[in-house]
Amino acid sequence: MKTIHIYLFGLGNVGSTFIDQILESQSYFKNHHQLVLKIVGLANSRRVYTISDGIGRNWLEVFKKDSRTRENDAFYKFAQYYDVPRIAVDATASAALSLFYPELLQHGFHIATANKIANTLSQDFYDQLRVLLKKNELQFKYETNVGAGLPIVKTIHDLVHSGEQIYQVNGVFSGSLGYIFNRFSQEDQPFSTIVLDALKYGYTEPDPREDLSGNDVARKLLVLAREAGLQLEWNDIAIETLVPENLNASDINHFINNIEQLDTYFEELKNQLNPNEVWRHLGQLNLKEKTLKVSLQIVDADSPAGQLQGSDGFFEIYSQSYATHPLIIKGAGAGKEVTARGLLGDVVQIAKTAHQVALIPS
Template sequence: MSALRINIVLFGIGNVGSTLINQVIESQKFFLEKRNIELRFPIITNSTLAFFEKGGIKNQWEANFAQSAIPFRIEDIIEYVQEQQLENLIAVDATASSDIVKNYIPLIQNGFDIVSANKKANTLHTDFYKELRRNLKKFDKSFLYETNVGAGLPVVQTIKELHFSGEEITKIRGVFSGSVSYIFNRFSSEELPFSKILAEAEKTGLTEPDSREDLSGNDVARKLLILAREIEQQVEFSDITISSLLLPNLNEDNSKAEYSVNKQLFDKPFHIAKITQADNHVLRYVGEFDIKSKQLEVKLISVPKSSALGQLKGADNLIEIYTKSYGELPIVIQGAGAGKQVTARGVLTDILKVAETIKIKEAVWLSL
């Protein structure tokens, strides 16, 4: 039986996108042997240019892109796949772009399944969220986004499966940011000023280029919103109470230069927060959704060192899922919550899930 050929249109060739291509190239033989699936990249794009490759991308994709990429519109991509009669189409969004998200519905309407590492589509207004899912249902297409929360960890899948198996989820709480996890894990265990640990996190590339994005709490809030919507809660980003880690005199209002040279202003308030805790407690920055009270919060809390959250190390994420059946004992999902390798691997896992769904649909169609 010939292999199922999957045509991937990749948006974004930054850290995650380029790592994904390389992972596919490395594992192509394995996927053919074990799953009878061939993954091709007929089109790859960055924010302004697209490379159209009739033979699929071989190992020299970077050189090909540099030499032959041309400006594109989404209509050009749809027209190209129709002209080439490409089937089994998956649009993979490895960007953080709002513009690509606006094109999800036209892509779905033109035969694409969607796999996304981009959180934007799941955090926009509920109207768009519902419209997107109406189109997925109408055109019988998939939209997978496991890497939206916890990079390669199976958080979205677990919460969705629990909810749709009839389990009552009562609370979701966790450390959702790898960069902020790293900062507080070190701050709790080492006698170093907060600003020094923050500077080291920036230097090693753990934070966003402007670390205020990490410290604002917005990223944690977006992930919490995504999970709340997975259990069919009608909530908006504005419903979340965010206690930012930024200071009244050191925040988004400052210029980037002012922020860079005044980070020592963080040291005193965080030192006070540290030394005024109960004994054997540590600080953790969490997102929490109490389903009964409908309260969504992003906040700094103090937890016992002996607790699951208290024992966090490195840049790990840890998500606790409290349910009616499990009572006071949460289901705990823990592991690397950031990094291009784990995120790309999570995207690839979603691609393969979509490919298996396409395979089943083909088998059903052939049996008719």
């Protein structure tokens, strides 16, 4: 039986669901993988908690009662006494935490992340992480960066590593925007009501402007482009934003309180539709031409993108072997359950092959 220590950053929608999923599957991991997955560290942006026996079902109560003010090195100090493999799990959308990954790697933590930021900072930072991973023989998994729990990153990775040339990846990259525009095209509801519902159900990013601005889809395109081997920067992406400037510059509370300002513009968009047409938010990655484009487009309601339901994501991969009949991946592309399960899949993959850690001599 191999014990793994998990240190979880982020206790929101995805983080708390991840905890529930780990706790309820303990005997499965023991029986099928000979793994004991212990969550020994919890942190949100303000507080931190560590426990060597691993948290139990009363974790939230205990965290509220016994956590202490967050210090950046709290997990290192704790981890140095245990020679079991350690995995840092990032279920935040924090840029500050992403900048902290090199330090985590230097302290022997493998990383599994739902947070897209580390993979979409500069190409230099991206490369620096890969150098550190190699040097420290650590693993970094980020399947949920694109398509939540759908196997997109892995598919691109496997195609590239089998020598396949990928030409294009197109589709509805955002389950949140999929949900918003599916409902918007079908229902007689103000745009703002639908966005607020998406936020309430945990489909959008913590700040929905990250989705509406096109930035979240742009990040996903960049993650895939780099996974396919392109060296690109954020400024190389053509992004059509759906957030007017006055609402973009303010804080999140101002945005939420004034979200009805979006309704007139979107009503006008709806009026442009002919019968049998719908709006879809699309991402287009052309690897031959090295172009990345995020835009809102009118499509036929009976086209593959037009037929999507709920928070479905939809990805078409065109490559050497899939030149005329693309490889299609489709399914729930947002939501805390599928995302947490994808993150857990990454953790199990790391755990199965991770080695003991040498203790740092005191």
